[in-house]
Amino acid sequence: MNxxxxxxxxxxVHNRVESGRYNSASEVVSDALRLLADRDExxxxxxxxxxxKIALGFDSLQRGEGTDGDEFFAQxxxxxxxxxx
Numbered sequence: 001m002n003x004x005x006x007x008x009x010x011x012x013v014h015n016r017v018e019s020g021r022y023n024s025a026s027e028v029v030s031d032a033l034r035l036l037a038d039r040d041e042x043x044x045x046x047x048x049x050x051x052x053k054i055a056l057g058f059d060s061l062q063r064g065e066g067t068d069g070d071e072f073f074a075q076x077x078x079x080x081x082x083x084x085x
Contacts, residue, residue: 003029046083 005013016028060066
């Protein structure tokens, strides 16, 4: 497989090989693709978690257990910062 990269990405690959961390451009690209797959998986997991939270929220609203919007978003931001940290 031949891949054509913009100059900036080609230079990045070259620099990684030159640093000695990787033995070849193929190793750099393979590692980058694994990281991309990991990121995609994390996005999917977060999306599923969000859908579950939305469903739980709708269920609680139907039971009359609503939450103040400002409190909810403050808690959501706190959870997001913990996941990123």
